[in-house]
Amino acid sequence: MKQFLHISGPATVVALNNYAYAVIQKNDEKVHLFELKAPPGSSGNGNGNGNANQNGTTQEKFNTAKQLSASKESQLNSVQAVVSKWDAEKNELLCAVSRYDKFVAVYAISLKDANDIDGDSDGDGGKASVQVEPIVTHKTPKRCCALAFGEISPMNIIIAGDLAGDVHAFPVEKSKSESNSNGNDSDNGNGGRLLLGHTASMLTSVQIVDGKLFSADRDEKVRISSFPQTFITDGYLLGHEAYVTDFTVLASNSNSSGRNGDSNAKYCVTASGDKTIKLWNYKSCVEVASLGTDTDADTSSEDGKDNKDSVTADGMNFTDEEEQQTDRKESSSSSDDDDHIPVRVSSDKKGELVAVVYNGKNTIDILTVKDEKFEKLQSLECQSSPLAAMFSDDGSLTVLSKESSYVERFAQEDGNVPGFFSNIDDCKITAAIKEVAKEEDISMPSSILEVDEVTGKLKVTKKLRVGSEGYVKHEPWMRGERVQTKKDKAKRRKKRKLEEKHGGLPTKTD
Numbered sequence: 268m269k270q271f272l273h274i275s276g277p278a279t280v281v282a283l284n285n286y287a288y289a290v291i292q293k294n295d296e297k298v299h300l301f302e303l304k305a306p307p308g309s310s311g312n313g314n315g316n317g318n319a320n321q322n323g324t325t326q327e328k329f330n331t332a333k334q335l336s337a338s339k340e341s342q343l344n345s346v347q348a349v350v351s352k353w354d355a356e357k358n359e360l361l362c363a364v365s366r367y368d369k370f371v372a373v374y375a376i377s378l379k380d381a382n383d384i385d386g387d388s389d390g391d392g393g394k395a396s397v398q399v400e401p402i403v404t405h406k407t408p409k410r411c412c413a414l415a416f417g418e419i420s421p422m423n424i425i426i427a428g429d430l431a432g433d434v435h436a437f438p439v440e441k442s443k444s445e446s447n448s449n450g451n452d453s454d455n456g457n458g459g460r461l462l463l464g465h466t467a468s469m470l471t472s473v474q475i476v477d478g479k480l481f482s483a484d485r486d487e488k489v490r491i492s493s494f495p496q497t498f499i500t501d502g503y504l505l506g507h508e509a510y511v512t513d514f515t516v517l518a519s520n521s522n523s524s525g526r527n528g529d530s531n532a533k534y535c536v537t538a539s540g541d542k543t544i545k546l547w548n549y550k551s552c553v554e555v556a557s558l559g560t561d562t563d564a565d566t567s568s569e570d571g572k573d574n575k576d577s578v579t580a581d582g583m584n585f586t587d588e589e590e591q592q593t594d595r596k597e598s599s600s601s602s603d604d605d606d607h608i609p610v611r612v613s614s615d616k617k618g619e620l621v622a623v624v625y626n627g628k629n630t631i632d633i634l635t636v637k638d639e640k641f642e643k644l645q646s647l648e649c650q651s652s653p654l655a656a657m658f659s660d661d662g663s664l665t666v667l668s669k670e671s672s673y674v675e676r677f678a679q680e681d682g683n684v685p686g687f688f689s690n691i692d693d694c695k696i697t698a699a700i701k702e703v704a705k706e707e708d709i710s711m712p713s714s715i716l717e718v719d720e721v722t723g724k725l726k727v728t729k730k731l732r733v734g735s736e737g738y739v740k741h742e743p744w745m746r747g748e749r750v751q752t753k754k755d756k757a758k759r760r761k762k763r764k765l766e767e768k769h770g771g772l773p774t775k776t777d
Contacts, residue, residue, distance in 0.1 A: 268412050268471040268512060268610070268727060269347055269715040272655035272667045276353030278360045279659075279696055281667055281674065282346035283709045287364045289351070289376060289399070290696045298695045299378065300703065301397045303364055305344050306372045306404040343368040350414040352423065361439060363425050365411040371427055372401035373439050405437040405459060413473045417480075419495050426462070426480070428470035434482055434497070435459040462497040465490065469510075469727060476516040477533070479549075485510035485727045489537060491549060502552035509540035510727045512610045512716075516549070517636060518618035534636065536621050538609035540728070544623060544634070546641060555639040560609050560625070560632075605725055610715055615658040620644070622656045622664055626714055631656055631666060633687065647677055647687060654715050665697075669711045673704045 271282040277293045280303075287303040345367045352361045358378040365371045376399055405425070413428035416439075423439040437459045468484040475481070479501065480494040489504040489511055517534040535549040546556035611624035614636075621641075623632040631647045647664075650672035658664055662679040664687065676694045677687040717726040 270413060272657050273349050273351045274657045274659050275351040278351055278353050280349045280351040280362050281700060282349050283704050284711055285344045287346050287349055289362055290699055292696055298699050300699045301376055301399045303362060303374050304398050304400055306370050306401050347412045348414045350416055352416040363414050365414055369407045369410050371405045371407055373403045374399050375402050413470050415473045415475055417475045426473050428473040428482060430469050432465035432468035432470055434462045436462050463492055471511055472513050483511040483514050489514055504547050504552055506554045507539040507541055512538045513612050515612045515614040517614050536612050538612045540608050542608060544609055556641055558641045605716055611655050613657045615662055616660055624653050624656050626716055674700045
């Protein structure tokens with residue numbers, strides 16, 4: 268999973284393959300476009316040693332090695348995740364960018380300084396003339412594909428979730444004691460603090476909301492921990508049958524009331540590789556609604572009670588044919604079916620709308636959330652396959668896509684019934700990003716789901732030997748049986764040892 272788009276206040280931060288850009292526009296003023304440069308030397312340089320002879324064969328080998336080195340460096344520079352935080356008082360933007368080379372770089376952009384720069388842009392968009400160097404870089408133990416900003420007053424920190432299932436916290440500013448003699452701001456992994464770990468898992472998304480640290484993983488769950496006391500686990504959101512791709516915490520709104528009139532209910536929406544979208548009351552860790560993306564059928568009920576049992580048993584509303592296909596997928600060791608998996612979800616500021624991005628699908632679904640129910644409002648047609656989408660504070664939706672559209676923006680219509688219309692031509696932010704992307708001839712990845720080059724399967728899926736002998740599918744309702752089996756096995760082992768001790772004579776173990 269990769270995190271290619273983040274919006275905070277008037278700032279939009281995007282990842283375009285090996286490039287990361289921040290765009291700031293306040294009150295329809297001039298657009299400021301910044302290129303967030305990769306940390307110098309973080310991925311090593313891809314240059315050859317310059318000692319090749321003039322011999323043709325040697326020169327060919329040298330050129331081949333140089334090309335492979337350049338290709339490797341390009342991969343190491345590829346952006347994995349971006350996140351931003353806008354400080355309205357200081358007119359300052361904090362950004363963090365993680366790359367394939369396991370470096371997380373932090374950038375500070377002051378709008379006041381930007382206004383003093385005579386750039387090449389005329390305000391209607393254009394190639395970035397301002398390059399920003401990182402103020403600090405952190406070396407992480409594993410590659411990070413999920414980032415978030417947190418705050419332990421008065422200090423800002425970066426929350427990084429990696430592919431080993433760990434969540435680390437890194438300082439935004441570097442202390443004087445950490446600076447080394449050569450002026451390199453990298454802390455080489457020594458400045459971070461381990462907050463929590465998901466055992467033998469892979470994190471797909473992290474977020475801090477309302478004093479809680481949410482972390483989703485490929486083991487079908489979302490963990491909710493207190494923050495900053497992350498050793499306190501408040502609960503788990505359990506119910507998905509495959510990896511959780513993303514989640515979004517809904518802002519409290521007057522139109523959503525909890526079950527039995529619970530005014531303290533807090534809601535969260537999750538997306539998963541089982542092709543379902545679920546609504547949770549994360550205060551009680553209870554699933555209240557589920558939507559199957561294959562059928563577009565909301566499995567929530569009016570009281571939310573009767574449906575809860577059916578959703579837990581089935582996961583979504585399948586027809587007989589679809590259920591048979593799912594059984595075949597579970598029992599087969601063939602390649603993963605990654606078509607139309609919901610990979611990203613985003614909610615608006617009011618907590619009433621949810622945008623759903625699908626893998627390999629050119630449409631984005633807009634759902635409404637009201638009275639613990641999902642309702643499909645509209646499907647937005649995109650010019651290219653979308654990779655990420657996020658709502659702005661003004662209610663507009665920004666969509667990051669493959670080339671050649673790269674980025675689109677949909678603005679909310681006026682009226683009582685929410686709706687969206689395309690606003691590509693009038694948006695200076697999207698025009699600026701498009702122009703620089705086309706000028707650099709940037710090629711976007713086909714998906715945010717990574718595929719193993721050897722097996723051809725999604726890396727986020729668990730490696731289960733489904734077809735092997737003795738394989739047991741560990742379902743929750745089988746837990747008691749497994750415990751009893753373990754007890755019986757221990758009894759037999761104890762009996763066998765006693766028989767060996769007494770020369771093979773039968774003995775009583777009870």
